[in-house]
Amino acid sequence: MATLKVMLHPINKDKNGKRAIVLxxxxxxxxxxxxxxxxxxxxxxxxxxxxxxGCTYIKPSANITxxxxxxxxxxxxxxxxxxxxxxxxKNRIPFTLERFxxxxxxxxxxxFVFPFFGxxxxxxxxxxxxxxxxxxKTVKNSLFKFKKTNQLHFSDITxxxxxxxxxxxxxxxxxxxxxxxxxxxxxxxxNKAIAQKVVDIRLYPFNNLTNPNGYKISDLETATIKRAIxxxxxxxxxxxxxxxxxxxxxxxxxxxxxxxxxxxxxxDMAYLKPENLxxxxxxxxxxxxxxxxxxxxxxxDPVKEIIEYFDRHPFKSRYLLPILDxxxxxxxxxxxxxxxxxxxxxxxxxxxxxGEAKIKTPITTYVARHSWATIMRNKGASDAVxxxxxxxxxxxxxxxxxxxxxxxxxxxxxRKLLE
Numbered sequence: 474m475a476t477l478k479v480m481l482h483p484i485n486k487d488k489n490g491k492r493a494i495v496l497x498x499x500x501x502x503x504x505x506x507x508x509x510x511x512x513x514x515x516x517x518x519x520x521x522x523x524x525x526x527g528c529t530y531i532k533p534s535a536n537i538t539x540x541x542x543x544x545x546x547x548x549x550x551x552x553x554x555x556x557x558x559x560x561x562x563k564n565r566i567p568f569t570l571e572r573f574x575x576x577x578x579x580x581x582x583x584x585f586v587f588p589f590f591g592x593x594x595x596x597x598x599x600x601x602x603x604x605x606x607x608x609x610k611t612v613k614n615s616l617f618k619f620k621k622t623n624q625l626h627f628s629d630i631t632x633x634x635x636x637x638x639x640x641x642x643x644x645x646x647x648x649x650x651x652x653x654x655x656x657x658x659x660x661x662x663x664n665k666a667i668a669q670k671v672v673d674i675r676l677y678p679f680n681n682l683t684n685p686n687g688y689k690i691s692d693l694e695t696a697t698i699k700r701a702i703x704x705x706x707x708x709x710x711x712x713x714x715x716x717x718x719x720x721x722x723x724x725x726x727x728x729x730x731x732x733x734x735x736x737x738x739x740x741d742m743a744y745l746k747p748e749n750l751x752x753x754x755x756x757x758x759x760x761x762x763x764x765x766x767x768x769x770x771x772x773x774d775p776v777k778e779i780i781e782y783f784d785r786h787p788f789k790s791r792y793l794l795p796i797l798d799x800x801x802x803x804x805x806x807x808x809x810x811x812x813x814x815x816x817x818x819x820x821x822x823x824x825x826x827x828g829e830a831k832i833k834t835p836i837t838t839y840v841a842r843h844s845w846a847t848i849m850r851n852k853g854a855s856d857a858v859x860x861x862x863x864x865x866x867x868x869x870x871x872x873x874x875x876x877x878x879x880x881x882x883x884x885x886x887x888r889k890l891l892e
Contacts, residue, residue, distance in 0.1 A: 474562060475500035475573065477554050479530060479547055480522045481515060482506055491516055494530070494547065496554055496577075498570055505570045507577060509550045510626060513537050539631040542676055546628050549673040553577070584671050586625040587613060590662060603805040612658045615642070627663060627672035635659075635678055635688040653693040660690065700840045701847035702832060707732060709830040718787060724822035726779050727794070728841050733776045735768075735887060736842030739819070743812050745793040750780075771884045773891060845890075854886040 476499045481492035483506075491514035495506040519535035529544040531537050557576055561568050590613040597606035616625065619641045635656070642652045660679050666672045680687040711729055715722035731737050734755060741757060749757050755770045772780070780793065788795040802811045820837045827836035834840065849858075 475558060475568065475570070477551065477558070478522065479509070479551050481517060481520050487514060494520070496550065498554070498573055500568065500570050500573075503570060505574055507574055509547060510628070511543055511546065513543065538633050542631050542678070545673065545675040549675065584627045584666070585623070586627055586630070586662075587617065587623055589627070589666055589671060590616075593662060593665065598806075601805055603809045607806075607809065608654070608658055609662070612655050612662075615645075615655060616659070627666050628676055630659070630663065630678055631676075632678050632686075632688055639693070649693045653690055656688070656690045656693065700834060700837070701843040702834050702836070702840060704844075704848050704851075706830065706832045706834075707844060707848070709832065710826055710836070713826055713830055715826075717782075720818065721822045721826060723786075723795070724819040725826055726782060727819055728823055728836070728838060730776060730779050730794070731838055731841035732845055733773055733779075733887075733890060734770045736845040737768075737770070738842065739816050739838045740812055742794055743792070743796040743808075743815070746791060747793060749793065771887065773888065775891075849886060849889065852886075852889045854889070858886050 478497045478499075480495060480497055482495050483492075486492045493514050494509050494511050496509055498505045498507060513531075513535075515531065515535055515537070519532050519537075521530055521532060524530055524544075529540070530547050531540040531544055533540060537543065554577055557573065560566070561573070566572075590609055594606050594609050594613070597603070597609060616638070617623075619638055638659075639652060639656070642655060647655070663672070663677070663679065667674050667677065677684055678687055680689040707729075710725060713725065715725055727739070727742065730742060731739070734742075737755075737757075741759060745755065745757060749755055750772070751769075753772050755772060755776075756767060758767050783789065783794050786795050788798075790798040790800075792798070796815050797808055797811060802808045816838065823836040823838065823840075827834070
């Protein structure tokens with residue numbers, strides 16, 4: 474059987490005298506040199522071909538960035554090569570150096586980032602998780618724009634890589650929380666790659682208990698500015714004179730609908746159907762919530778009037794509000810795109826309406842969510858009922874606080890909006 478050794482290429486060197494790190498496979502006196510995919514080249518004195526007891530292949534004196542991670546990569550590549558030799562022997566496959574090199578290079582190519590991201594996008598799409606698919610596709614495109622090559626391995630994603638990618642995202646105009654989303658998506662993909670044995674866990678570049686000096690995403694996350702307005706401002710918006718069935722009138726009613734329904738978000742509003750109306754309540758599941766928790770909101774008089782208005786709307790469809798229409802928007806992706814387009818239009822209208830009402834805070838549908846939480850707290854509702862509600866950093870925290878209360882408690886607190 475063949476023997477394996479990691480070494481610097483014994484012959485080839487660049488003009489400075491540096492050599493590539495290779496795997497030497499020897500069989501029947503014949504030697505093959507197989508590249509390990511590590512771009513850094515070294516002087517002979519900066520490489521130890523026989524590391525022992527904590528010693529490393531690439532010496533610290535080589536001044537190679539992330540040399541510890543690259544040493545782990547070399548160890549993993551050598552382990553992969555020995556595992557491949559074992560498979561040849563176990564399965565009684567006739568061994569040749571050519572076949573070994575082909576199989577080893579195939580194994581090495583499996584840790585490419587972009588094909589793996591492509592698989593994840595397809596899985597999310599097939600499972601109707603269009604939002605997840607869209608986020609992963611966006612991050613994939615961003616990574617390609619950053620590296621400008623398809624030859625990106627998970628093993629290339631080091632601490633230095635992540636800091637450079639962060640700087641790139643800032644240059645693209647993203648802010649802390651936006652960059653955090655990209656990094657969390659990349660980390661999730663890396664974790665999936667580890668689970669599928671595409672990349673070795675020892676190369677993990679993100680901060681965790683075993684890698685306390687890894688990239689820390691939480692440093693990016695900045696507190697979300699609360700976007701709440703006073704109840705008098707809400708009334709001013711509600712009382713603005715707008716033409717029925719005009720874009721601004723509809724946008725105003727979307728805003729008020731959200732406010733009176735405990736800050737329901739625009740996507741959840743868009744998917745409501747008449748069957749969500751049950752015994753004087755709106756019963757729905759959050760589109761964004763993993764465990765599909767059911768929310769039940771009492772239909773108060775202002776909400777009833779809004780529903781009746783949209784029931785007479787010229788663009789009425791089988792949805793409760795005229796945002797979606799299955800005859801025009803059939804696929805999940807088309808619906809998602811339609812919701813985002815409508816949300817942009819509605820927020821533009823609300824900004825104009827806020828200006829007409831002389832409200833300094835820019836008005837968006839999200840303001841209705843924050844304002845509901847803040848006004849309820851000012852009216853004496855407990856923080857446990859509100860959870861400081863929709864002004865928390867993490868929307869999941871809000872859900873956790875709210876889910877332990879009976880609807881009657883929430884209804885009683887919600888009715889205070891009519892006072």
